[in-house]
Amino acid sequence: MTEIVVIARLVPDLVEELEIATSGTALDLAWLRLIINEFDNHAIEQAIILKERSGATVTIISPEAEGVEDMLFTTAAKGADKLIKLTGVGEEKPTNLSMAQTLAEIIKEINPDLVLTGVQAHDDFTGDLAPQLADLLDMPYVGYISGISLGDGKATAYKEYPGGILAEMEIALPAVLGIQSSEEPPRYVAISKVRQMMNTASIEDRDAGVLETDSGVVIDRMYLPEVADRAEMLEGDEEEVASKLIAILQDLGLL
């Protein structure tokens, strides 16, 4: 049976206001709303699609964070078979290399054919997790993937290039693939099904061990962007703003 491991991470929701910690060199995680990394969500979907197509056991591994259990049970409701939570991660964001080292040890025990995760996470500063994981597992890595089919000892994957060009890549298994987009949009599951999973599925806790937070790169400062020229905001109610916009379009000769 094909074994697929998916790494799913929670990341700050960018719709909310972000704040900097008093240290001035990290995000203030205390008040942040976390959501699943969008591209990890696509990786989960892609794993479930592969399972539905030709059978597979899908294991989801997630570093602990506020809401991680809900997220894991949601993936079970979608069809994931095993759920693993990495505990002892701590407040300060570990380096991706250190996270990859911890994950690699667990993944080696599972001995998967395929490891999928989002191609990037928007809060990453110390490299990308997926290619680091690939190196530590001594597996090939290809990222920006938007479609996979599994064959005998190999995967055929479609890698996105700018401008809508796809590169068809043949990758020897086992491999790590960085997912940009699943073949179908991530599915929704009814909350009742997630609740049912909370009663029936179990989450295995694994201790993360010692995680390194120092990558060797000194961060002087984290801050919100200072903007030189912000947009001229059109003020008024919807009707007024619409007529101002039309005046601008006429000025520009576009109407």
Place this chain on the structure above:
Amino acid sequence: MTQDIFLLIEHIQGQVSDISYIMAAAARELAQNEGDSVIGILFGSGAEGLKDSLAVDKVIYCDHPTLSEFTSDAYKRTLISLLEDYSPRAILFGNTTLGADVSSSLAAHLKFPIINSCLKISDSGGIISQICGGKIMVDSQLADKTTLITVNPGGYKPEEGQSSSSPETITFSPPDLENLKVQLTQYIEPEAGDVDISQEKILIAIGRGIQTEDNIELADELAELLGGAVCASRPVIDQGWLSTSRLVGRSGKKVKPDLYLCLGISGATEHIEAITDSKTIIAVNSDPDAPIFDIAQYGIEVDLFDFIDPLLEQIENAKND
């Protein structure tokens, strides 16, 4: 360790990518403060000529049939071999579909520190990065050993990294490139036939704020009235609501319309780096802090669903006058 700044030259199907010039510009800034030469790394097959327009001092060129087009495995192996002979201060990679496939993996392999998403080099030679879709900036310093850096487009113009004088070549012999685990089998070009958004003068761009497939009709109506086309950010395309040919951004197309009117797009870096050549950007977004307002000329902070109807109506009236 020398003080040289290296950069991995990216090319696809015989074309040097803009990010290579952008990296050359960034590397120049870094070298001014940190060190000696700016050196391009070029892998290819009969591709030495690709170095000619780049503003670098030297190019280390490695020629091998397997390196004619990018694959992560062959590039990584060749880079590991090359870094047995060279020990630069920093190596720049594009934060792109090519660069990001090898930079982090190489960093893990060689235990080199890596800095993501560099936008600019500061006057004092620091690295200014942009994370969280552009909502957070990070100032950092190179580590005390060879540091890898991934570079976002947007901080420098490609012209700043171009030069008419051809750099000197140092050839490098390829390592064993047998038994690779990644093979490129073919490029698949996008289906032709749809409008080419990179050529449109008026673009109505929709983002996740459009909420449902049915609402796309509103954007269609607007585009029709203004004589333009509809394009979109990644989430809209990923839902399958519009074809990939309408995607604007890092993995989509670069556009340069007279008017880029965006509805419900937050302005993540991966999106806006492809719209900066637009003449006028007008953004409609209900979030006053949306980064799109930092690059638009005009901003409209409203719920787009309250706004579109009056707008459509007034445009019709204006056209009838």
